[in-house]
Amino acid sequence: MAFSTNKEIKVASEFEKDPVTGIETTGHEWDGIKELNNPLPRWWLYVLYATIVWSIAYWVAMPAWPTVSSYTKGLLGYSQRERVAADLRQAVESQSMYLDRIATSGLQTILDDPELLEFSLAGGAAAFGDNCAPCHGTGAQGFLGYPNLNDDDWIWGGTLEEIQATLKYGIRADHEDTRFSEMPRFLKDEILTRDQVRAVVAYVMALNDRAHDSGLAETGSIVFAENCAACHGEDAKGSREFGAPNLTNGIWLYGGEEAQIYDMIANSRKGVMPAWEGRLSDETIKQLVIYVHSLGGGQ
Amino acid sequence: MSIHWAAVSSRTYSGPLGVILETPQSDPEMGSVGAAVVESIDVEPVNAKKRRTLYAKRIKVHPKRTKGAFRSTKWAVMAVTLGVYYISPWIRWDRGAFAPDQAILIDFPARRFYFFYIEIWPQEIYYVTGLLILAAFVLFLITSLVGRVWCGFTCPQTVWTDLFVTVERWIEGDRNARMRLDKAPMSLSKFHKRAIKHLTWMLISLATGGAWVFYFADAPLLFQQIWQFQAPSSAYLFIALFSSTTYLLGGFAREQVCTYMCPWPRIQGALFDEDSLLVSYRGYRGEPRGKHKKGESWDGRGDCVDCKQCVAVCPMGIDIRDGAQLECIHCALCVDACNQVMSKVGRPSYLIAHDTYRNLAAAAVGETAKLRLARPRIILYSALIVVVAGVMLIALITRDDLDLSVLHDRNPLFVTLSDGDIRNGYTLKLLNKQHHERRFVITVEGIQNYALSGVGLGDGTSLDVVVKPDRLRSIRVFLTVPRTYIKGADSLFHFVLIDPVDGSQSLAASTFRGPS
Numbered sequence: 006m007a008f009s010t011n012k013e014i015k016v017a018s019e020f021e022k023d024p025v026t027g028i029e030t031t032g033h034e035w036d037g038i039k040e041l042n043n044p045l046p047r048w049w050l051y052v053l054y055a056t057i058v059w060s061i062a063y064w065v066a067m068p069a070w071p072t073v074s075s076y077t078k079g080l081l082g083y084s085q086r087e088r089v090a091a092d093l094r095q096a097v098e099s100q101s102m103y104l105d106r107i108a109t110s111g112l113q114t115i116l117d118d119p120e121l122l123e124f125s126l127a128g129g130a131a132a133f134g135d136n137c138a139p140c141h142g143t144g145a146q147g148f149l150g151y152p153n154l155n156d157d158d159w160i161w162g163g164t165l166e167e168i169q170a171t172l173k174y175g176i177r178a179d180h181e182d183t184r185f186s187e188m189p190r191f192l193k194d195e196i197l198t199r200d201q202v203r204a205v206v207a208y209v210m211a212l213n214d215r216a217h218d219s220g221l222a223e224t225g226s227i228v229f230a231e232n233c234a235a236c237h238g239e240d241a242k243g244s245r246e247f248g249a250p251n252l253t254n255g256i257w258l259y260g261g262e263e264a265q266i267y268d269m270i271a272n273s274r275k276g277v278m279p280a281w282e283g284r285l286s287d288e289t290i291k292q293l294v295i296y297v298h299s300l301g302g303g304q
Numbered sequence: 305m306s307i308h309w310a311a312v313s314s315r316t317y318s319g320p321l322g323v324i325l326e327t328p329q330s331d332p333e334m335g336s337v338g339a340a341v342v343e344s345i346d347v348e349p350v351n352a353k354k355r356r357t358l359y360a361k362r363i364k365v366h367p368k369r370t371k372g373a374f375r376s377t378k379w380a381v382m383a384v385t386l387g388v389y390y391i392s393p394w395i396r397w398d399r400g401a402f403a404p405d406q407a408i409l410i411d412f413p414a415r416r417f418y419f420f421y422i423e424i425w426p427q428e429i430y431y432v433t434g435l436l437i438l439a440a441f442v443l444f445l446i447t448s449l450v451g452r453v454w455c456g457f458t459c460p461q462t463v464w465t466d467l468f469v470t471v472e473r474w475i476e477g478d479r480n481a482r483m484r485l486d487k488a489p490m491s492l493s494k495f496h497k498r499a500i501k502h503l504t505w506m507l508i509s510l511a512t513g514g515a516w517v518f519y520f521a522d523a524p525l526l527f528q529q530i531w532q533f534q535a536p537s538s539a540y541l542f543i544a545l546f547s548s549t550t551y552l553l554g555g556f557a558r559e560q561v562c563t564y565m566c567p568w569p570r571i572q573g574a575l576f577d578e579d580s581l582l583v584s585y586r587g588y589r590g591e592p593r594g595k596h597k598k599g600e601s602w603d604g605r606g607d608c609v610d611c612k613q614c615v616a617v618c619p620m621g622i623d624i625r626d627g628a629q630l631e632c633i634h635c636a637l638c639v640d641a642c643n644q645v646m647s648k649v650g651r652p653s654y655l656i657a658h659d660t661y662r663n664l665a666a667a668a669v670g671e672t673a674k675l676r677l678a679r680p681r682i683i684l685y686s687a688l689i690v691v692v693a694g695v696m697l698i699a700l701i702t703r704d705d706l707d708l709s710v711l712h713d714r715n716p717l718f719v720t721l722s723d724g725d726i727r728n729g730y731t732l733k734l735l736n737k738q739h740h741e742r743r744f745v746i747t748v749e750g751i752q753n754y755a756l757s758g759v760g761l762g763d764g765t766s767l768d769v770v771v772k773p774d775r776l777r778s779i780r781v782f783l784t785v786p787r788t789y790i791k792g793a794d795s796l797f798h799f800v801l802i803d804p805v806d807g808s809q810s811l812a813a814s815t816f817r818g819p820s
Contacts, residue, residue, distance in 0.1 A: 046362055046564055048557075122760050126780070144715030155719040155729070254722035299759040301719060301729055301782045 100124075104288045112165040115295055122295065129296025132289050136281070145300050149260055150276050155300045158256040160186075162245045163304040169294045175280030176248065183280055186248030191232065192271035199271075201228045206267045212241050212253045213261075364486070365559060365621035367469055368479035368613070372640025381457045382466055390511070393518035397421075400739040402773035410520050416774075422700065423737065423774075434696040441692065445685040447575040449677070450658060451582040455568065456635030461553060461561050464512070465619065468505055468554040475501045479616060505555045506547075513547030559620045563631050570630070578661040579676045583634045585614075585625040585656050588667040593625075596649060607651045614638035614656055624656055706744070707735035708801040708810040717817040726818045727784040734779065734801060736771035742803055744769045748783065750797030751816055755784045783816060793820035 022029045023041055030039040064070065067079040103124040107115060115121045134143065140151045147153035152160065161171050161184065174182040191197040197205070201224075208225025210217035230239065236249035243251035250258060258276075259269050281290055297303070397407035397420055404411065409418040417424040417432070424431050446453050455462060476482045476497050488494055517539045518526060529535035530543075553561055562569060576582065590608030608625070615623045617638060620631045624638045636658070643653040666673040713729035721727055736742050747766040748754050757763035759780040771777045781799075795816045802809040 046560060048362060048560065049564060116760065119760065123778075126759070142715065144713065146716035146719075153716070153719065155716055155727075156721055158722045251722065255724060256720065256722055299780060301727060301757075 100128075107288045107291050112169065112291060112294055115291065116165065116298070122299075125292040125295035126299055128289070129292035129294075129299075132285065132293050133296055136285065137293070145297065150258060150274065152258055153256070154297050155302060156256055157302040157304070158251060158254055159245065159302065159304070160243075160250050160258070161248050163298075163302050165294055165298055165303070167245070168297055168303070169290065171278060172290050172293055172297075173280065173282040176278035177275060178277060178280040180280030180282065184248060186236070186275075188269070188273040188275065190271070190273040193273075197228065197232065197270075201225075202267060202270050204228050205233065205270055206263060209241070209252050209266055210263065213255060362560060363621070365619060366479045366482050367619040367637070368616040368641075369473060370613075370617040370637050370641045370644070372637075372643055374636035374640050378457055378466060378635065378637075382463050385458060385460075385463050386467070390515050393515065393523040399423075400773070402739045404522060406522055408519060409522075412520065425735070425737065428703075431696065431700070434692060434699075438689065438692050438696065441685055441689045444575055445682065445689065447572050448577065448580055448679075448681050448685065450634075451576065451580055452569070452572055452632070452634040455562065455572075455633035459633075461566070462633060462635065464508075464550060464554040465558045467508065468558075469619065471504050471508070472501055475504070502555070505551055509547040509550040509554070510543070512550040513543040513545065516546045517542050559631065562620065562633055569633075573630075577679065577681065578665075579679055581658040581660055581675075582628060583624065583632065583636050583639060583656065584628070584659045584661075584664055586654075586659060586664065586667065587625070588664065590625070590655050602651070607646065607649075607655050609645065609649060611645055613641040613645050617641040704808070704810060705737040706742070706801060706803055706808055706810050707733075707737070708799060708812045709733045709735075710799055710812040710814040712814050712817070718819070720819070721784065724787045725784050726787055726790055726816075727782050728816050730781045730783065730799070730814060732779050732781050732799065732812075734769060734771050734777045736773065736775055736777070739773045741773050742771055742805070744771060745802045745804055746781070747800045747802070748797055749800050749811075751783070751785060751789075751795065753786055753789045757782045757784070785816065785818075787818075790816075790818040793818055 021032075021039075023039065026041060028041045028043060031042045033040045064077070065079065066081045067083055068076055069079060070077045103121060106121060107125065110118070110121065115125055133141075133145065137145070141147055141154055142151070145154040147155075157163065159167070161167060161176065170182075171184075174180045174184065177183065177185055189196055191205075192199060192202050204221050204225035205228050206225070207217045207221035208223075208229050211219070211222040211225075229237075229241070233241070236247045237243050237252055238249070241252040242254075243249045255261065257265070259265055259274055281293075285293070392408050393406065395407035396405050397418070398405055399418075403416075403423070404418060406418065407420050409416075411418065415426045422431075443454055472482065476485050485494055485497065514530070517530075517535075521539070526535055526539060530539065557565075585608075587606075590606040592606050593608035593610045594605055596602075596605075596609040612623075614625070615638075617640070618624070619635065619637065620633055622629050622631045624632065639654070639656045639658075642656040646653045646655055660673065660675065662673040663675070709732070711731040711733075713731070717728075719727045719729070732746070734744060736744075745766050745768055746756070746758075748756060754765065755763060756765060756767050758767045758769070761767045761769060761779065761781075767781065769777065769779060795818075796813060797816055798811045798813050800809060800811055
């Protein structure tokens with residue numbers, strides 16, 4: 006291309022003169038508009054040279070050229086990564102005035118202090134996104150088997166302290182203070198017969214005012230009283246002490262369809278909430294507690 | 305190549321620019337270059353060394369001092385513009401304890417722009433947009449009316465160049481003395497003069513760059529910090545940047561800025577028309593020009609005595625008698641110079657004057673053309689100025705000092721509570737633009753049987769929220785409605801923010817989502 010362009014260059018005498026200005030054109034034409042060949046001032050040329058010198062100086066002073074496995078580091082030793090690391094260190098330092106207060110304050114104190122509350126909500130949201138969102142969802146809306154943290158139905162309790170305990174020690178986690186709840190596999194372990202399980206399902210459906218076989222539900226109520234009420238309570242409203250869910254409020258951890266309820270009673274399922282003590286700092290856990298508590302269900 | 309030079313010559317040298325610009329054709333370097341290249345251009349690459357001689361060296365312009373109405377106007381404009389620039393940041397304006405007391409302040413860290421009683425938040429940057437549009441239209445209007453008045457009188461490049469030339473004149477003398485000094489070999493007295501000149505320029509530059517940073521921080525405090533070397537490094541950086549550019553552009557680049565760097569002269573070509581009053585040489589009166597001896601008859605000749613005073617005073621180094629030129633900034637100093645000469649030789653003044661193309665063309669054939677001010681473009685620009693200024697004024701007068709914006713939770717869209725109620729979550733942003741703490745009341749319109757609750761704000765049918773002076777507060781609010789009152793998956797309603805003290809309020813629309 007370069008050669009063909011060169012061939013098109015005309016000798017100076019072939020250039021036409023612009024009749025208005027008396028200046029010759031470069032021969033370049035765009036839609037009838039021709040470029041005048043006005044000379045640039047000399048200082049302009051020097052500015053171009055200065056930028057070339059600058060770029061060479063820049064290559065020497067700053068990281069510039071890639072090599073096979075690395076790059077030229079430059080004399081000034083500038084590194085954007087180090088700059089970011091320094092900025093992050095500075096950010097942590099500037100947060101310390103809040104973090105120190107959070108470390109020494111009780112949860113209720115943090116909740117009542119607008120400044121600490123705002124800081125904790127922001128920090129908690131960030132920590133939630135990093136650590137909790139994979140299971141509970143980015144909006145803490147939960148999925149099948151992972152509780153929704155926005156609602157007011159808590160398996161292990163929704164007060165500040167209860168949320169903190171769940172966060173720190175986990176559920177069925179590898180922590181000495183972790184909590185367990187054991188929903189038996191009623192059919193699989195042959196505690197109940199298939200018909201009894203069906204009866205309990207009908208009874209649970211009746212508790213929720215949903216379509217059910219009333220005869221079956223009556224049988225189910227007896228089975229429920231004998232096998233389930235110990236944990237879920239005689240009124241089936243659950244017990245936070247045992248981590249037994251409320252079965253009457255239309256909120257289901259493993260699904261509220263008839264088949265899903267049947268499956269849960271027959272085969273049981275157990276999720277694990279990791280223990281975060283030791284993995285996250287106490288301050289971060291406190292911020293997470295405040296954040297989760299603020300999602301709307303906090304008690 | 306020779307044609308190239310001929311072209312340059314006709315543009316740069318044909319005007320009698322005085323002693324220093326005489327007879328470029330006699331320059332041996334240029335002559336030889338011209339002759340040599342014609343033969344070889346078709347085989348030379350475009351960047352051949354010989355072609356580089358195209359880059360003409362700047363020839364310094366030595367504007368001569370003049371007196372007259374336009375020169376006086378330029379002095380006055382210089383005094384006002386420089387005064388405004390240097391003094392503005394020091395004007396104080398009391399805004400109470402929670403806002404800075406500087407009348408004009410661009411506060412980047414706090415994201416505020418203060419201009420006397422006006423305070424602009426980042427989301428109100430459209431006021432600045434409006435101001436820029438207004439400035440553009442005013443510039444268009446003035447340019448199409450009376451030419452490049454902006455360039456000739458008020459542009460910072462013109463004002464500071466004028467200031468620098470004035471300093472130069474004080475120290476080195478007027479045009480002839482300066483040209484002699486340029487040619488003179490270096491001596492103690494020349495060195496002395498040059499040193500004082502550059503030192504003064506540098507001090508002016510430093511004051512210019514120094515004043516700039518005061519617009520961005522508390523001026524008295526920053527002034528103190530600068531001298532104690534405790535100001536932010538960015539302050540020193542910008543002082544250095546603006547000082548060096550002032551020194552370079554005012555001391556050296558001068559008219560080159562207007563001719564080669566500035567896009568505005570090119571744009572203005574599209575703004576003039578044949579009825580614009582532009583600084584023009586009235587050739588119909590002046591030609592044929594020629595030297596005139598005292599007592600000679602004026603019959604059969606023009607008024608121009610070819611004294612070249614108009615060229616000598618021109619800061620752009622052009623000859624106005626060549627007609628309209630890109631380089632001309634319409635400073636009208638040639639008008640002053642020519643008027644002095646005309647009164648000396650006893651001819652009517654304004655041989656060079658603000659005149660229209662239409663009139664010049666008409667006068668050439670012995671007629672006169674009427675001045676037409678009410679042209680379509682003038683009317684259009686004026687109307688646009690009125691409209692934009694009106695819109696801005698109304699926006700400014702009706703500007704709320706409180707504001708509410710709502711963001712509905714996207715995930716989850718709604719939450720079913722254990723008793724079957726449906727709850728929606730919202731992030732509310734409350735803006736208190738007053739400089740004192742305010743207590744707002746938030747209620748809901750358009751939904752019945754609702755319950756409001758806010759994180760750290762309690763619950764009920766309304767919420768009390770305290771917002772600090774001149775601050776934005778972001779709060780999380782939950783709206784709960786019994787399932788039986790929910791109509792469809794999506795219902796519209798408003799959050800209402802009220803200041804019970806002054807009764808002002810702000811509405812923000814949102815939706816309430818539920819199961820379909």
